[in-house]
Amino acid sequence: MRFHVVKRDNCPLWKKLCLYVLAVAAALGLGALVLLALGVDPVSYYYRMFTMGMVGNKIAYKTFENYLKVFVPLALTSVALSLAFKMRFWNIGGEGQFILGAIAAATVAFKLGPVLPGAVTLLLMCLAAMLLAGLYGAFVAVLKVKFGTNETLMTLMLNYIALYILTFLGETKADWNFYLDPNSVRPIFASFSDIVTFPKIPLVGKFGLNVCVIFTLVIGVLVFVYLKYTKQGYEIAVVGDSVGTAHYAGMKVNAIVLRTVFLSACLIGLAAAFKVGTAGILSTAITDDVGWTGIIVAWLSQMNTAIIFLVSALISMLRYGSTVAAATFSQVDSSFANMLQGAILFLVLAADFYTRFRVVPVQKGGKTNGNG
Amino acid sequence: MEMDKLGVVTTFIHNIVVYNIPLLYGTVGEIVVEKSGSLNLGVEGIMAVGAIFGYIIGCYANSIAVGILTAFAFGALCGLLFAVLTVSLQANQNITGLTLTTFGLGVYFFVGNGLKAVAWPAMNDYSGIKNGFADIAIPGLSQIPVLGRGLFSHNVLVYLGVTIALVMWWYLNRTAPGLRLRSVGENPGAADSVGINVKRYKYIHICLGCGIMGIGGYYMGLNMSGSFNSSCWINGYGWIAVALVIFANWNPALAILGTFVFGFFNTLRVSGSSLAAAFPGPLGWLAAIPTQLYQALPFIITAIVLVVTSVRKREDSGLPAALGLNYFREER
Numbered sequence: 001m002r003f004h005v006v007k008r009d010n011c012p013l014w015k016k017l018c019l020y021v022l023a024v025a026a027a028l029g030l031g032a033l034v035l036l037a038l039g040v041d042p043v044s045y046y047y048r049m050f051t052m053g054m055v056g057n058k059i060a061y062k063t064f065e066n067y068l069k070v071f072v073p074l075a076l077t078s079v080a081l082s083l084a085f086k087m088r089f090w091n092i093g094g095e096g097q098f099i100l101g102a103i104a105a106a107t108v109a110f111k112l113g114p115v116l117p118g119a120v121t122l123l124l125m126c127l128a129a130m131l132l133a134g135l136y137g138a139f140v141a142v143l144k145v146k147f148g149t150n151e152t153l154m155t156l157m158l159n160y161i162a163l164y165i166l167t168f169l170g171e172t173k174a175d176w177n178f179y180l181d182p183n184s185v186r187p188i189f190a191s192f193s194d195i196v197t198f199p200k201i202p203l204v205g206k207f208g209l210n211v212c213v214i215f216t217l218v219i220g221v222l223v224f225v226y227l228k229y230t231k232q233g234y235e236i237a238v239v240g241d242s243v244g245t246a247h248y249a250g251m252k253v254n255a256i257v258l259r260t261v262f263l264s265a266c267l268i269g270l271a272a273a274f275k276v277g278t279a280g281i282l283s284t285a286i287t288d289d290v291g292w293t294g295i296i297v298a299w300l301s302q303m304n305t306a307i308i309f310l311v312s313a314l315i316s317m318l319r320y321g322s323t324v325a326a327a328t329f330s331q332v333d334s335s336f337a338n339m340l341q342g343a344i345l346f347l348v349l350a351a352d353f354y355t356r357f358r359v360v361p362v363q364k365g366g367k368t369n370g371n372g
Numbered sequence: 373m374e375m376d377k378l379g380v381v382t383t384f385i386h387n388i389v390v391y392n393i394p395l396l397y398g399t400v401g402e403i404v405v406e407k408s409g410s411l412n413l414g415v416e417g418i419m420a421v422g423a424i425f426g427y428i429i430g431c432y433a434n435s436i437a438v439g440i441l442t443a444f445a446f447g448a449l450c451g452l453l454f455a456v457l458t459v460s461l462q463a464n465q466n467i468t469g470l471t472l473t474t475f476g477l478g479v480y481f482f483v484g485n486g487l488k489a490v491a492w493p494a495m496n497d498y499s500g501i502k503n504g505f506a507d508i509a510i511p512g513l514s515q516i517p518v519l520g521r522g523l524f525s526h527n528v529l530v531y532l533g534v535t536i537a538l539v540m541w542w543y544l545n546r547t548a549p550g551l552r553l554r555s556v557g558e559n560p561g562a563a564d565s566v567g568i569n570v571k572r573y574k575y576i577h578i579c580l581g582c583g584i585m586g587i588g589g590y591y592m593g594l595n596m597s598g599s600f601n602s603s604c605w606i607n608g609y610g611w612i613a614v615a616l617v618i619f620a621n622w623n624p625a626l627a628i629l630g631t632f633v634f635g636f637f638n639t640l641r642v643s644g645s646s647l648a649a650a651f652p653g654p655l656g657w658l659a660a661i662p663t664q665l666y667q668a669l670p671f672i673i674t675a676i677v678l679v680v681t682s683v684r685k686r687e688d689s690g691l692p693a694a695l696g697l698n699y700f701r702e703e704r
Contacts, residue, residue, distance in 0.1 A: 038486070092413075335480075336478070
């Protein structure tokens with residue numbers, strides 16, 4: 001018996017959900033086998049990882065604040081990337097845009113922070129980060145619409161160029177280099193957290209909610225509305241579906257691409273400003289790989305803004321939780337999170353196949369059709 | 373004194389070859405994969421997986437040949453995973469490749485740190501590996517002054533890498549299966565209609581290319597004398613290889629040249645200061661160039677190449693037309 005694959009038009013939601021849950025469960029099961037091989041009880045490990053060690057912990061509020069610090073940049077970057085992906089523009093350059101945004105924000109903090117009121121500085125940090133990151137992204141979009149330059153490869157190159165600009169700033173001792181700590185002989189980044197930092201709103205007990213979390217949620221809602229209910233959002237969807245159709249409908253495709261990529265990169269810059277403005281210091285690892293992970297989150301969520309928030313919450317839990325769990329279970333390296341994340345995604349990609357396609361037996365033409 | 377200066381030059385040339393041929397493996401492997409129409413962004417992760425298993429199993433077997441074969445096999449396994457997901461299950465290639473990088477680096481550190489906690493095999497304890505990795509001088513050619521030791525006295529993996537590149541060039545451009553493979557990368561629908569088994573071609577060449585990358589990873593590990601610490605052996609070489617594919621215009625023979633160009637800058641980063649010290653007059657300025665510029669140069673050059681080729685719309689561009697697109701028969 002031979003099989004062939006046919007496309008299916010609509011897969012019922014419950015079936016989709018079942019497949020995805022099954023995929024994640026299978027990945028966790030594989031992870032459990034690895035843990036068992038190491039002599040670690042998978043249940044207590046996973047419990048520790050997914051609760052991030054907060055249960056019965058006196059400083060659980062601190063853990064949750066740290067968790068949100070991981071969550072905010074990832075969620076916002078993923079939302080930003082989904083704008084470009086929806087248009088089938090492969091912005092792999094989240095890392096580079098994030099880095100340039102971070103440098104811009106830090107520059108404003110160092111140069112204007114001491115003279116301007118805090119709120120104004122923070123606002124200018126966000127704007128500068130958005131502008132620089134946006135231009136870095138738009139540069140690729142211009143090349144794409146003008147010359148058809150491959151955007152996947154181009155944004156990939158720009159990631160590394162940005163990274164080495166940042167390491168240059170971080171490793172070069174010089175009079176002009178105000179990013180570094182003047183009191184240290186070895187080059188280390190200077191902190192500006194005593195000049196300016198995003199405020200926290202005290203909520204329950206000692207827990208303070210960073211305003212960036214609120215901004216991120218608001219932006220998420222705005223992007224959701226923008227994509228679903230505005231003309232521009234509709235244009236993005238049409239261009240993503242078929243450039244030909246968009247042209248035929250009289251849309252200015254080039255302008256739409258430029259505008260959307262600029263917006264996408266702007267929001268990544270904003271995520272960087274949030275991150276830097278909260279940390280109060282630059283670092284060569286400032287991106288925490290959100291540019292890469294965000295691509296995966298946006299795709300896993302099928303560019304649905306609400307699901308992006310859910311998935312980034314889970315992935316952040318996985319990443320942050322594994323570092324917490326690594327402290328208790330010393331025999332399990334924190335790189336376990338990367339393996340688990342990979343396994344989850346591979347299995348979800350496989351499950352995805354069954355939501356889009358159906359495998360049916362090949363009907364032998366002569367026997368079943370001809371004679372029947 | 374004069375001899376000493378020439379010695380610096382010889383060492384410089386020698387280092388260009390030794391420390392950058394791993395790039396050639398990654399690049400040639402990725403060319404083979406991309407020629408089948410698949411853009412695999414997992415080079416970094418695949419090289420890491422090949423490296424860690426090749427190194428460990430090679431050491432336990434005390435044989436560099438076993439190490440090479442193991443690295444190839446594990447690289448090819450990663451390729452198989454990529455092929456199952458993108459060719460059979462129609463998953464997005466960019467996403468699958470990036471995940472392969474995350475996953476591969478995860479496996480690398482997980483296995484490496486896990487073993488290190490128990491007992492890490494040190495390369496010097498294994499005579500088979502140490503002697504197998506020693507330089508072999510080519511009689512005659514290696515006697516040429518300055519260049520001889522720089523170019524013709526190397527370990528077995530250097531010769532193997534150059535041989536693989538040349539064989540792949542011949543295979544792609546001078547054989548019937550190579551021609552069919554290129555047609556799959558250009559237009560799978562047309563290839564399918566003349567009876568080429570598109571799926572089989574993609575599977576075989578993705579696995580083959582990824583296996584070659586795996587050997588490159590193993591080579592990186594041996595270059596680091598197998599010392600395992602917090603930074604990965606591959607250290608971004610996989611990404612440079614993705615860039616080098618473009619620079620080499622998807623041509624394995626040109627990739628050898630490209631490896632030397634990228635390697636030249638890469639080696640200047642490390643030995644620029646010793647060159648500047650040996651020739652303070654003409655090369656003294658080398659010491660003033662920030663190392664980060666050398667690190668960024670492969671990416672800057674490739675970005676320029678990308679833009680220039682897209683502006684000129686060259687007829688002879690080696691970019692496979694169907695690169696990055698999955699082939700689904702019913703949509704032909």
